[in-house]
Amino acid sequence: MxxxxxxxxxxxxxxxxxxxPVEVQEGENWNSFEVxxxxxxxxxxxxxxxxxxxxxxxALVFAKEQFARRKKCVNLxxxxxxxxxxxxxxxxxxxxxxxxxxxxxxxxFKVMEKINQFKKSTNDKK
Amino acid sequence: MxxxxxxxxxxxxxxxxxxxxxxxxxKLTEFEARIARGEKIEPGDWMPSEYRxxxxxxxxxxxxxxxxxxxxxxxxxxxxxGFKRKLALIAKVQDEIGHGQLLYNAAETLGKSREAxxxxxxxxxxxxxxxxxxxxxxxxxxxxxxxxxxxAAIVNQVANAKGSYGPYCRALERICYxxxxxxxxxxxxxxELATGTPAQKQMLQxxxxxxxxxxxxxxxxxxKTSVHSEKLMQWKVKMASNDDMxxxxxxxxxPKIRELGMTLPDPELKKDEATGKWQFSDPDWDLFKxxxxxxxxxxxxxxxxxxxxxxxxxxxxxxxxxxQKVNVAPVA
Numbered sequence: 466m467x468x469x470x471x472x473x474x475x476x477x478x479x480x481x482x483x484x485x486p487v488e489v490q491e492g493e494n495w496n497s498f499e500v501x502x503x504x505x506x507x508x509x510x511x512x513x514x515x516x517x518x519x520x521x522x523x524a525l526v527f528a529k530e531q532f533a534r535r536k537k538c539v540n541l542x543x544x545x546x547x548x549x550x551x552x553x554x555x556x557x558x559x560x561x562x563x564x565x566x567x568x569x570x571x572x573x574f575k576v577m578e579k580i581n582q583f584k585k586s587t588n589d590k591k
Numbered sequence: 592m593x594x595x596x597x598x599x600x601x602x603x604x605x606x607x608x609x610x611x612x613x614x615x616x617x618k619l620t621e622f623e624a625r626i627a628r629g630e631k632i633e634p635g636d637w638m639p640s641e642y643r644x645x646x647x648x649x650x651x652x653x654x655x656x657x658x659x660x661x662x663x664x665x666x667x668x669x670x671x672x673g674f675k676r677k678l679a680l681i682a683k684v685q686d687e688i689g690h691g692q693l694l695y696n697a698a699e700t701l702g703k704s705r706e707a708x709x710x711x712x713x714x715x716x717x718x719x720x721x722x723x724x725x726x727x728x729x730x731x732x733x734x735x736x737x738x739x740x741x742x743a744a745i746v747n748q749v750a751n752a753k754g755s756y757g758p759y760c761r762a763l764e765r766i767c768y769x770x771x772x773x774x775x776x777x778x779x780x781x782x783e784l785a786t787g788t789p790a791q792k793q794m795l796q797x798x799x800x801x802x803x804x805x806x807x808x809x810x811x812x813x814x815k816t817s818v819h820s821e822k823l824m825q826w827k828v829k830m831a832s833n834d835d836m837x838x839x840x841x842x843x844x845x846p847k848i849r850e851l852g853m854t855l856p857d858p859e860l861k862k863d864e865a866t867g868k869w870q871f872s873d874p875d876w877d878l879f880k881x882x883x884x885x886x887x888x889x890x891x892x893x894x895x896x897x898x899x900x901x902x903x904x905x906x907x908x909x910x911x912x913x914x915q916k917v918n919v920a921p922v923a
Contacts, residue, residue: 470892471726472666480895487713487898489706493908497696514762515696517705519911531689535769554635 498524499549501542502532510542521545614639626827631757634700645828647701650759654694655712655719659893661687663727664736672730679776683737686769693762700758713898720744721879722805724887731784731791731798737777739802739844743809745770746840747831755827778847785851792852799848800856807857807874808882810837816876841869 469476495517501510513532518524524543533541552559567573618637625632632638661684668684671677695705711717722740727733745767752763784795811833814820823829831839842862848855859872882890 471728472662472892472896473669474666475892475896478899480892480899487901489709489713489901491704491706493905494705494709495908495912497699514693514765516692517696519908523911530685531692534685551635554633555637 495519497546498528498543499546500524500528500532501544502538503540503542504537506539510540515546516543518543614641623825626755626825630755631760632755633757639826641822642826642828643701645823645826646756646759647698647703649828650694650698650701651703651708651711652718652720654691654698654708655717656723657687657691657694658712659719659723659897660740661691662893662896663723663725663889664733667727667730667733670730671733676780680733683773683776686773690762690766690769693765694759697756697758697762709901713894713901715885715894718883721808721883721887722802723893724882724889725802725805726889728801729794729798731794732802734777734780734784734795735798735802737773738781739777739806739848740809741770741773741777742844743806743840745774746836746843747810750830750836753827754830782851785853796853799853803856804874804878807837807871808876808879810834810840812876812879838867838869841871842867845869 470480474480496519497515497517498521499515500513502513503510516524516527516531518527521543525541528541528543529538532538615637619639622632622636622638622642632642664680664687665684668677668680671680695708698708699705708717712719722736727736748763748767748770752760752767754760781795784791814832814834820829820832824832841860845855845860845862857871859870862869881887885891
């Protein structure tokens with residue numbers, strides 16, 4: 466193809482002549498960092514994705530560009546993906562709940578029933 | 592869409608474990624049951640090797656498409672008509688590059704490094720969406736891309752966001768949110784030309800005529816010639832058939848084009864009200880294959896621009912990786 470490009474930069478830089486194939490080396494695109502986004506003061510930081518960066522400081526800069534350019538944001542955390550410790554996905558069953566765990570739950574304590582019963586019985590006595 | 596193309600295999604230096612070569616039938620049953628229940632698959636989960644391979648191919652092609660797709664539009668930033676259109680186009684191009692990053696990250700969770708993906712793009716092994724091998728000749732082309740190509744991409748992405756692989760779904764959720772702005776600003780620019788001067792209308796009509804065939808190619812070949820779709824549908828890698836997505840797109844957008852008095856260069860294009868299916872003349876699928884395999888008007892240019900960026904960004908990446916000097920304030 467010899468016709469000039471419609472992109473002026475391509476013609477100006479003679480990009481068609483560059484020829485030599487480029488090989489990107491492993492690691493050249495840096496490490497990945499997980500990004501946590503805080504939407505407002507007092508809220509939790511929530512995981513929103515990751516960025517590639519050479520270090521944590523630049524990861525913050527890239528995270529701001531990538532995850533805070535539209536929606537409200539007051540702060541960001543970044544942490545190297547390799548530093549995240551997690552359970553093995555296959556061990557999911559260890560989180561399975563006992564059927565009977567209402568003793569840990571607010572819904573397991575029915576105080577109103579007892580109060581009403583008490584009020585009813587004292588009224589009946591009068 | 593994103594059918595066919597290069598399949599990545601683990602580099603030889605990392606020996607494949609026995610379980611990666613032959614899927615354990617018990618685990619496969621559990622895996623398929625999990626997907627049937629509507630649960631997501633996460634990176635650490637067991638998955639059939641074919642699922643992994645196909646997902647890498649799909650997500651990687653999607654990522655490349657976002658990056659290469661920003662090129663025909665990016666070149667129009669300097670020539671966008673007016674300040675607001677320029678700001679919107681810069682924001683859109685930035686979004687597309689961001690989408691590429693999100694998708695590379697999602698693909699990396701499956702075991703292929705970002706560097707390997709970029710190398711496969713530059714060497715021509717990996718494909719990207721065929722539409723970006725065509726030039727954006729006028730501002731009206733940018734308008735047609737922003738409105739109709741993005742609309743078509745949204746049809747595909749909304750479907751894929753309901754897929755089975757967690758990291759891909761999460762990336763798509765964010766992408767779809769941003770794409771809604773792309774579509775709206777494209778529609779707005781499209782309406783402005785369609786309701787403008789006769790010269791503007793003509794420019795838009797010419798661009799529509801140029802882009803209609805690539806748009807019909809966008810969702811890929813018809814279902815009757817598409818291979819190995821069934822398993823991928825069951826695994827929720829592919830969420831809708833090419834023909835269904837194409838029909839959905841035509842149903843939503845042909846009326847939006849025609850209501851503005853614009854025409855489409857296909858005399859057979861009409862909806863069969865009885866079946867709800869759109870009829871159209873068969874796009875040239877030989878041309879589609881030719882362009883995918885490097886024979887399009889812009890294939891070489893797209894890759895050389897991408898390669899130039901990689902080459903000329905290298906010293907920056909290296910400098911940031913190994914900071915040697917600290918900038919100090921002048922003493923006097």
